[in-house]
Amino acid sequence: MSFISYLVNGISLGSVYAIIALGYTMVYGIAKMLNFAHGDVIMIGGYVAFLTVSGMGLPPVLGVLISMVVCTVLGVTIEKIAYKPLRMASPLAVLITAIGVSYLLQNIALLLFGASPKAFTSMVSVPAIVLADGQLTISGETIVTIVACIVIMIGLNLFIKKSKAGRAMLAVSEDKGAAQLMGINVNGTIALTFAIGSALAAIAGVLLCSAYPTLTPYTGSMPGIKAFVAAVFGGIGSIPGAFLGGILLGVIENLSKAYISSQMADAIVFGVLIVVLLVRPTGILGKNIREKV
Amino acid sequence: MKNKFNKQTKDNLITYGMVIAAFIIMQILLSMGKVSSLMEGLLVPLCTYVILAVSLNLTVGILGELSLGHAGFMCVGAFSSALFSKCTEATITNSGIRFFFAILVGAAVAAVFGILIGIPVLRLKGDYLAIVTLAFGEIIKNFINVVYLGRDSKGFHFSMKDTMSLNMEADGEVLIKGAQGITGTPNDSNFIVGIVLVLVTIFIITNLVNSRTGRAVMAIRDNRIAAESLGINITKYKLLAFSISASLAGVAGVLYAHNLSTLTALPKNFGYNMSIMILVFVVLGGIGNIRGSIIAAVILTLLPELLRGLNDYRMLIYAIVLIAMMLFNWSPKAIEVKEKISTKFRTSCKGKKEV
Numbered sequence: 001m002s003f004i005s006y007l008v009n010g011i012s013l014g015s016v017y018a019i020i021a022l023g024y025t026m027v028y029g030i031a032k033m034l035n036f037a038h039g040d041v042i043m044i045g046g047y048v049a050f051l052t053v054s055g056m057g058l059p060p061v062l063g064v065l066i067s068m069v070v071c072t073v074l075g076v077t078i079e080k081i082a083y084k085p086l087r088m089a090s091p092l093a094v095l096i097t098a099i100g101v102s103y104l105l106q107n108i109a110l111l112l113f114g115a116s117p118k119a120f121t122s123m124v125s126v127p128a129i130v131l132a133d134g135q136l137t138i139s140g141e142t143i144v145t146i147v148a149c150i151v152i153m154i155g156l157n158l159f160i161k162k163s164k165a166g167r168a169m170l171a172v173s174e175d176k177g178a179a180q181l182m183g184i185n186v187n188g189t190i191a192l193t194f195a196i197g198s199a200l201a202a203i204a205g206v207l208l209c210s211a212y213p214t215l216t217p218y219t220g221s222m223p224g225i226k227a228f229v230a231a232v233f234g235g236i237g238s239i240p241g242a243f244l245g246g247i248l249l250g251v252i253e254n255l256s257k258a259y260i261s262s263q264m265a266d267a268i269v270f271g272v273l274i275v276v277l278l279v280r281p282t283g284i285l286g287k288n289i290r291e292k293v
Numbered sequence: 294m295k296n297k298f299n300k301q302t303k304d305n306l307i308t309y310g311m312v313i314a315a316f317i318i319m320q321i322l323l324s325m326g327k328v329s330s331l332m333e334g335l336l337v338p339l340c341t342y343v344i345l346a347v348s349l350n351l352t353v354g355i356l357g358e359l360s361l362g363h364a365g366f367m368c369v370g371a372f373s374s375a376l377f378s379k380c381t382e383a384t385i386t387n388s389g390i391r392f393f394f395a396i397l398v399g400a401a402v403a404a405v406f407g408i409l410i411g412i413p414v415l416r417l418k419g420d421y422l423a424i425v426t427l428a429f430g431e432i433i434k435n436f437i438n439v440v441y442l443g444r445d446s447k448g449f450h451f452s453m454k455d456t457m458s459l460n461m462e463a464d465g466e467v468l469i470k471g472a473q474g475i476t477g478t479p480n481d482s483n484f485i486v487g488i489v490l491v492l493v494t495i496f497i498i499t500n501l502v503n504s505r506t507g508r509a510v511m512a513i514r515d516n517r518i519a520a521e522s523l524g525i526n527i528t529k530y531k532l533l534a535f536s537i538s539a540s541l542a543g544v545a546g547v548l549y550a551h552n553l554s555t556l557t558a559l560p561k562n563f564g565y566n567m568s569i570m571i572l573v574f575v576v577l578g579g580i581g582n583i584r585g586s587i588i589a590a591v592i593l594t595l596l597p598e599l600l601r602g603l604n605d606y607r608m609l610i611y612a613i614v615l616i617a618m619m620l621f622n623w624s625p626k627a628i629e630v631k632e633k634i635s636t637k638f639r640t641s642c643k644g645k646k647e648v
Contacts, residue, residue, distance in 0.1 A: 028420075034420060034423075036569075082616055082620070085620055085624035085625075085626060085627070086619070086623055086624055088625050089623040089624065089625070090580075090623070092353075092359065092576050093576065093619055093622070093623035095359075095572075095576075096572070096573055096576045096577065096615070096619055097615075097616055097623075099569055099572075099615075100612050100613075100615035100616035100619060101612075101616060103608065103611065103612035103615065104609065104612035104613065104616065106608075107608045107609040107612055108609065110605070110608075111605055111609065225427075225565065228424065229424060229428065232420070232421060232424045236420065236421075261439065261453075263435065263438060263439050263472075264435060264436075264439060266431060266435050267431065267432045267435035267436060270427075270428035270429070270431050270432050270435075271428075273424070273425070273428050274413070274428055274429070277417060277421055277424075278413050278416070281416065281417050281418070281421060282421065283421075
């Protein structure tokens with residue numbers, strides 16, 4: 001029974017990683033850049049939800065919505081100011097700028113909210129489910145996280161496959177120049193991608209802080225890196241890959257914490273990533289592109 | 294024969310001169326007592342960062358691969374050399390000789406790790422390579438945090454659980470204490486040694502770049518397939534450059550470890566944040582430009598300290614400066630504006646001359 005409970009918790013943690021990884025992978029697919037500041041957008045989302053719900057006493061749903069709006073505006077603004085001018089520059093320059101943005105967000109949060117950790121009260125009011133005569137308890141947070149992840153995945157898939165804006169995103173990710181010639185607003189599409197990714201980051205922030213209830217200006221950075229690993233794991237640029245990579249990573253992390261060593265859990269996660277990349281150099285679901293002369 | 298003294302050599306001499314001049318100025322200021330104790334304590338870390346930046350430039354600038362695990366190699370060098378110094382503290386009493394050997398040990402162990410990690414990693418490309426180097430760096434840091442090593446009359450004892458499970462005799466001494474790291478490393482490094490190591494690093498890298506090997510490495514960077522068709526052994530040269538870079542990072546680790554009495558593997562000093570910080574030095578200084586790396590490392594290390602008066606705002610300003618510098622250096626619009634200004638300036642100068 002304890003195995004199942006570890007597994008369920010792992011899937012729940014993995015769902016958070018998957019939601020964050022979606023933001024990474026979508027931005028990578030379209031703008032071909034690693035948005036290192038994504039983890040810090042999660043942290044800002046967590047703080048906004050904390051302030052609106054615990055501070056101002058608004059209902060949790062409204063708090064999450066406000067947090068999503070703030071993160072969306074933030075994501076689009078970052079893209080406009082910091083990344084858009086560098087669209088033609090080398091990928092390394094963009095990467096360093098993203099790191100700069102990450103430092104900036106962390107320090108703004110440090111100034112506004114202070115370094116002391118905030119005790120985040122869970123936003124989830126779903127009761128826990130008790131199964132198998134009380135041997136297995138699944139918390140409300142776990143249920144909501146897993147359901148949210150599935151809903152987001154289905155919604156995102158429908159959006160990309162069926163809507164005009166979604167197909168424009170696919171087109172831009174395949175060939176920016178050709179998409180522009182077809183009359184697609186490339187800059188608008190990239191901004192839309194950042195908006196969706198940041199809104200997802202806000203949701204991930206709330207879910208993450210509900211499950212692990214401490215909030216500091218550095219809360220987002222390690223989950224951000226893990227989610228980035230998850231995105232690479234599944235094949236960066238692929239949306240199902242991000243989902244699969246996130247869930248797998250969460251399960252591996254939780255099981256190795258439970259059965260091997262809690263200190264070595266991160267090392268094991270990274271070790272698995274290395275093995276996977278050595279067997280499949282572009283991730284589990286990544287496209288293998290042959291280099292031509 | 295004067296042409297022999299070409300642009301490259303001149304460029305290198307300027308770099309050496311710059312470092313030596315900085316050293317002399319610093320020494321004069323030190324002897325006059327004009328340097329605050331805070332700045333004095335920053336001198337050895339400064340040398341460490343310069344070595345790290347210059348060595349990472351070999352991987353990023355010359356080999357053209359993005360590595361985010363440089364701090365991992367530094368960690369390996371730091372711990373292996375600190376262990377060596379602690380073990381031989383009784384047998385080699387001369388601190389200079391001991392430190393010399395410690396440097397060799399740190400560099401060698403880091404180079405071995407560079408080769409071991411390089412063999413699988415260098416098969417990957419671009420962002421995948423970056424994330425795997427990051428993963429290796431984190432694994433090294435995590436592993437060191439759970440290692441326990443002790444020594445007694447029967448030899449070495451190793452454990453991954455705690456001090457008790459080492460099963461040592463009564464005379465035993467714990468050398469590595471898991472998350473508490475190594476304590477009591479002899480304080481052998483100082484500013485002069487640091488500067489000498491910086492000069493040695495620059496010497497190794499610049500000579501490598503201007504050699505046949507260096508040209509082969511750069512050919513691989515520019516076009517792998519073309520280089521391969523010319524008969525260049527890709528794996529060998531990539532691995533060579535990567536392991537040299539790793540071993541120099543190890544040397545930086547040796548310098549770092551012998552400047553502290555307690556050495557622990559924290560996310561702050563050996564985590565990915567450190568690797569990223571070194572990468573920032575390299576990119577901001579100009580990829581492939583060794584002098585740029587040195588200047589960027591010095592300025593960016595001193596900047597938060599110089600801004601200390603602004604307290605809470607200093608890291609905020611650091612971040613804004615970083616973003617602004619990147620936008621100014623790399624955005625096509627900013628480059629256009631810069632070019633316009635410089636051509637205007639040039640034409641106005643010419644105009645004056647003609648008059």
